[in-house]
C-alpha cells in the first residue's frame with residue numbers, strides 16, 4: 001500500500017547531529033562597532049547553527065544588544081562580515097534583513113499602546129504585505145484574500161501562545177509577562193526562520209519565566225525556528241540553550257555548552273558577585 005507522499009520538512013538536522021554538522025544560519029566574522037571613542041564590539045566572531053538555541057550572555061554593557069542591532073541592520077558594522085544562510089547581508093537595512101525571515105523582540109517592550117493585543121500582533125505580518133499598483137486595481141478581491149491569509153497565521157499564533165482570552169484587551173492593561181508574550185507572538189506571525197530575543201524574561205516572576213521558556217522551546221520544536229537569545233537569568237540559559245557565547249567588554253571570553261560557558265569567572269562574578277568568582281578560582285586551583 002502506498003501512503004500519501006511525505007512532504008519534506010525544512011532540513012532541521014536531528015537533535016543527534018553534532019553542532020558542527022548543522023548548517024550555519026548566522027555567521028559573524030570580526031564584527032567591529034564603536035560609539036565615539038567606545039569600542040563596543042572588538043572583532044566579534046560567532047556562528048548560530050540551524051535548529052539551535054544560542055544564548056548570548058555577559059555583564060551589562062558587554063555589547064550583547066549592540067551585536068543584535070548590528071546583525072539586524074539597526075547599526076551597520078564598521079568592520080567585519082555578516083552572513084545569513086550563507087548570503088552576505090553586511091550593512092543591509094533592517095527591513096531587508098527582516099525580509100530574509102529574521103524577527104526580533106526588544107529589550108524594552110516595543111508594543112503600541114492604545115492598540116489591542118490582536119492589532120499589535122497583526123503588525124508583525126507587515127513584512128508579508130506587498131501592496132502594488134495591480135493589487136490596488138483589484139483591491140477588493142486581493143485585499144480579502146490577503147486579509148484571510150494573514151488572519152489565519154495570526155489566529156494560529158494566538159492559539160499557540162495561548163492569548164485567546166486577552167486578544168481584544170488594550171495591550172497596556174495586561175501584565176508585563178503577558179505583554180512579553182504578545183511581543184513574542186508578534187515576532188512569530190512574521191513566520192521567521194531565525195528569531196532573536198533580547199531579554200524576553202526581564203522583569204518576570206518564576207512562573208512567567210517558565211511559561212516563556214516553554215513557548216521558546218515549542219517555537220523551536222514545532223516551527224523549526226533557530227533562536228538567538230540574550231538572557232540574564234542563568235537558570236533559563238542552562239535549561240533551554242544548546243550553546244552559549246559569553247561577551248565581556250565587546251569580546252568573546254568563553255563559548256561552549258551552557259554549564260561550561262557560564263562557569264567562566266567573568267560570568268560568575270557578573271551574576272553572583274566577585275566573592276563567588278574568587279571562591280571558584282580558589283576551588284579550581286585546588
Ligand SMILES: Nc1ncnc2c1ncn2[C@@H]1O[C@H](COP(=O)(O)OP(=O)(O)OP(=O)(O)O)[C@@H](O)[C@H]1O
Pocket residue numbers: 035038040058059060061062063064065066067107
Ligand atoms: N547608541 C549608543 N550610543 C552610545 N553608546 C552606546 C550605544 N549603544 C550602546 N552603547 C554602549 O555600548 C556598550 C555596549 O552596550 P550594549 O547595550 O550593547 O550592552 P549589553 O551587553 O546589551 O548591556 P545590557 O545587558 O545592560 O543590555 C555600552 O557601553 C553602551 O553604553
